[in-house]
Amino acid sequence: MSNSKQDSDPFAEMRGRVDNAMWELFRDYGRGYKLQFAVGGFASVVARLLELVPALIIGVAIDALFTGDGAYTLPLVPDGWIPGTETGQFWLSVGIIGATYVAVAGLNWLNSWAWNHFAQNVQHDIRTDTYDVVQRLDKSFFDEVQTGEIMSVLNNDVNQLEQFLTRDLNNFIRISVLVVGVGGLMLWLNWQLALVGLVAVPALMLASYVFVRIVKPKYQTVRSSVGQLNSRLENNVSGVEVIKAYNREGFEYDRVEGASRTYLDANWDAITTRIKFFPTLRIITGAGFVLTFLVGGYWVLFGAPGPFTMTLSAGVLVTFLMYSRRFLWPMRQFGEIVNDYQYAQAAAERVYALMTEPSSVPEADDAVSLESVAGRVEYDDVSFSYETEQGVGSSGDGDGEEIVLDSVSLTAEPGDLIGLVGPTGAGKTTLVKLLMRLYDADDGEIRVDGTDITDVTLSSLRDSIGYVSQEPFLFQGTIRENVAYGRPEVADEDVLEAIKRAGAWEFVEKLPDGIETTVGERGVKLSGGQRQRISIARAILNDPSMLILDEATSHVDNETEVLIQNSLQELVADRTTFAIAHRLSTVRNADQILVLDDGEIVERGDHETLLAQDGLYANLWSVQVGEIDALPEEFVERTAQRRASIDIEAGTLED
Ligand SMILES: Nc1ncnc2c1ncn2[C@@H]1O[C@H](COP(=O)(O)OP(=O)(O)OP(=O)(O)O)[C@@H](O)[C@H]1O
Numbered sequence: 001m002s003n004s005k006q007d008s009d010p011f012a013e014m015r016g017r018v019d020n021a022m023w024e025l026f027r028d029y030g031r032g033y034k035l036q037f038a039v040g041g042f043a044s045v046v047a048r049l050l051e052l053v054p055a056l057i058i059g060v061a062i063d064a065l066f067t068g069d070g071a072y073t074l075p076l077v078p079d080g081w082i083p084g085t086e087t088g089q090f091w092l093s094v095g096i097i098g099a100t101y102v103a104v105a106g107l108n109w110l111n112s113w114a115w116n117h118f119a120q121n122v123q124h125d126i127r128t129d130t131y132d133v134v135q136r137l138d139k140s141f142f143d144e145v146q147t148g149e150i151m152s153v154l155n156n157d158v159n160q161l162e163q164f165l166t167r168d169l170n171n172f173i174r175i176s177v178l179v180v181g182v183g184g185l186m187l188w189l190n191w192q193l194a195l196v197g198l199v200a201v202p203a204l205m206l207a208s209y210v211f212v213r214i215v216k217p218k219y220q221t222v223r224s225s226v227g228q229l230n231s232r233l234e235n236n237v238s239g240v241e242v243i244k245a246y247n248r249e250g251f252e253y254d255r256v257e258g259a260s261r262t263y264l265d266a267n268w269d270a271i272t273t274r275i276k277f278f279p280t281l282r283i284i285t286g287a288g289f290v291l292t293f294l295v296g297g298y299w300v301l302f303g304a305p306g307p308f309t310m311t312l313s314a315g316v317l318v319t320f321l322m323y324s325r326r327f328l329w330p331m332r333q334f335g336e337i338v339n340d341y342q343y344a345q346a347a348a349e350r351v352y353a354l355m356t357e358p359s360s361v362p363e364a365d366d367a368v369s370l371e372s373v374a375g376r377v378e379y380d381d382v383s384f385s386y387e388t389e390q391g392v393g394s395s396g397d398g399d400g401e402e403i404v405l406d407s408v409s410l411t412a413e414p415g416d417l418i419g420l421v422g423p424t425g426a427g428k429t430t431l432v433k434l435l436m437r438l439y440d441a442d443d444g445e446i447r448v449d450g451t452d453i454t455d456v457t458l459s460s461l462r463d464s465i466g467y468v469s470q471e472p473f474l475f476q477g478t479i480r481e482n483v484a485y486g487r488p489e490v491a492d493e494d495v496l497e498a499i500k501r502a503g504a505w506e507f508v509e510k511l512p513d514g515i516e517t518t519v520g521e522r523g524v525k526l527s528g529g530q531r532q533r534i535s536i537a538r539a540i541l542n543d544p545s546m547l548i549l550d551e552a553t554s555h556v557d558n559e560t561e562v563l564i565q566n567s568l569q570e571l572v573a574d575r576t577t578f579a580i581a582h583r584l585s586t587v588r589n590a591d592q593i594l595v596l597d598d599g600e601i602v603e604r605g606d607h608e609t610l611l612a613q614d615g616l617y618a619n620l621w622s623v624q625v626g627e628i629d630a631l632p633e634e635f636v637e638r639t640a641q642r643r644a645s646i647d648i649e650a651g652t653l654e655d
Contacts, residue, residue, distance in 0.1 A: 021352035022345050029125050033118045040114035041173055047107035048177040052185060054097045059319030061093045069313040115170050123162035127154055130355050138361040139438040140387055148231025153354050156226055157347035164344035168337045175330040182327040189316055192308045196295045197324045200288030204281060208338050211277045215339065218270040219346040225263040232259040274339055281335045292324045361440045363458050370460040373545035374449050375414040375576035377435065382408045382444035384434060404430050406599040412576050419587025420580045421620065422596035428580045432548045436465055466544035470551045472535030474523025479508060480515040482534055486542040494541060501571065502537035540571055547577040584624050593617065
């Protein structure tokens with residue numbers, strides 16, 4: 001993978017798939033929580049409308065009780081309900097204002113409860129669904145996109161959406177109601193003065209529009225640099241052993257510092273834009289408020305200025321100014337919402353991009369389930385190359401691709417043991433990965449019991465294959481959980497039986513908690529050989545019809561190897577097995593040994609036949625039995641050349 005690919009945003013190309021990712025997500029995921037949404041929204045609307053009451057009451061009280069400029073009348077309240085005395089009217093005002101605040105507090109609680117319920121559940125559903133899509137994606141996706149990037153989407157980006165829902169969407173409803181309610185009341189109280197206050201609105205809208213245009217790309221950069229920083233951190237924490245062994249703490253500090261600085265710079269760029277925007281909004285809202293006070297105050301003191309004609313009382317002006325603040329202030333918050341919306345939109349695009357990432361190993365609509373597999377495996381002219389430079393989400397036109405498997409054909413009869421040998425990088429692991437459909441062949445067909453593996457369900461195919469990899473992965477948990485990973489419901493006796501058959505009992509028995517001992521993250525508390533035996537036990541317990549052993553004994557000492565070989569012999573006896581081996585002795589008894597070189601099968605046959613052919617296999621065998629002197633000159637030369645090309649490749653990758 002080139003550095004440029006690691007550094008660029010892997011989601012950039014995917015963003016083009018949808019116009020409004022956030023809307024798509026909320027529409028799909030909000031559907032299940034309509035009631036909470038409606039209750040939260042309703043409570044918010046009613047609370048906001050009630051919040052308008054105190055200013056109205058204060059205005060009426062000032063005019064009727066303090067300055068004597070008007071009668072005590074309240075909109076929507078029949079005059080007969082209003083007390084006749086000033087004291088009665090005063091206490092009514094106090095009572096209404098107090099009751100309003102109590103009601104608003106109750107409604108705010110209801111709004112928060114319902115809205116958080118809505119937002120938290122939508123967040124949970126989006127996260128789990130995205131995870132489910134991601135875990136079903138093909139292996140090439142994981143080859144291209146770094147773990148930290150994926151974690152960043154599943155954590156930070158999804159949280160960002162939740163924050164937008166909880167805080168901003170709620171605020172948006174609040175503000176919309178206030179703007180409509182307050183604007184309506186202002187127009188009703190004194191439409192001419194209302195127009196003065198409203199002149200600020202177009203200016204606020206223009207400022208918001210300009211802001212959005214400038215800040216959107218900046219937020220996209222912030223989101224992607226968070227992902228890159230996470231990738232770097234994730235890589236380093238996983239690779240801490242290598243960092244220590246090579247004393248590269250300083251170097252890694254610099255790299256993390258670099259990634260963190262890129263994030264800081266991107267964030268700083270967005271922050272400087274944002275902090276310029278908010279004071280601008282304040283100035284505009286402030287100017288609107290001052291203008292309203294200036295015109296209204298002049299009007300109350302000296303009569304209507306210029307084109308204004310109606311009379312204006314002090315009480316109405318106070319109500320007006322209180323509303324004007326309520327009207328213009330949310331407008332400032334509107335800017336924050338626009339800001340957060342842009343930020344959340346960038347997050348939604350990345351979430352949506354992941355959710356809609358197509359798998360390059362699709363399951364056919366009419367895929368059939370593989371039942372009672374006998375285990376006849378055929379590779380028919382299979383060719384394959386890994387996707388290179390194009391990156392995730394691109395189709396790849398093959399430019400710069402190196403063929404890893406070239407027209408490979410083979411047949412394994414049920415129960416056969418097929419040994420795969422050959423120099424490193426020859427394509428042995430790739431060959432077996434194609435059988436599990438971790439990747440799909442570019443050309444040719446792979447059949448199990450005569451059925452093309454692209455015509456069967458992925459789950460039934462993988463159920464019928466056991467896989468013991470070069471680097472067995474154990475999950476944080478107990479030995480029992482790891483062995484029974486594919487069949488968690490099995491009885492302890494079966495788990496123990498599998499452990500014994502895998503040659504793992506001799507060390508499991510000595511562990512303090514036996515099969516209930518925890519293995520640590522990735523199984524770090526076990527040695528490489530112990531991990532390998534646990535993963536063999538896992539494959540044994542699954543009882544698959546086909547078995548893949550990729551260097552299954554690479555981590556164990558010679559004694560343990562004999563133990564494992566014995567148990568493997570029993571294991572492979574009645575199932576088709578592909579055993580990849582560098583130690584040729586481990587596949588000596590194979591029914592068929594395939595020798596791969598540069599993606600092609602160059603020799604095939606059993607051990608004796610291949611030795612007699614005196615080709616690559618015979619030479620590799622000579623190396624292993626220590627007959628170096630017997631090697632032909634050209635083999636030694638080719639090995640040296642291959643060594644050199646691997647070194648060059650490694651050098652290129654480090655650059
Ligand atoms: N995910 C990948 N993306 C790109 N190239 C890859 C990927 N995996 C393997 N390759 C390349 O494909 C070639 C074959 O690799 P493969 O792992 O199949 O070889 P192998 O014969 O199993 O080697 P070894 O014996 O060292 O495990 C190598 O050149 C390798 O660099």
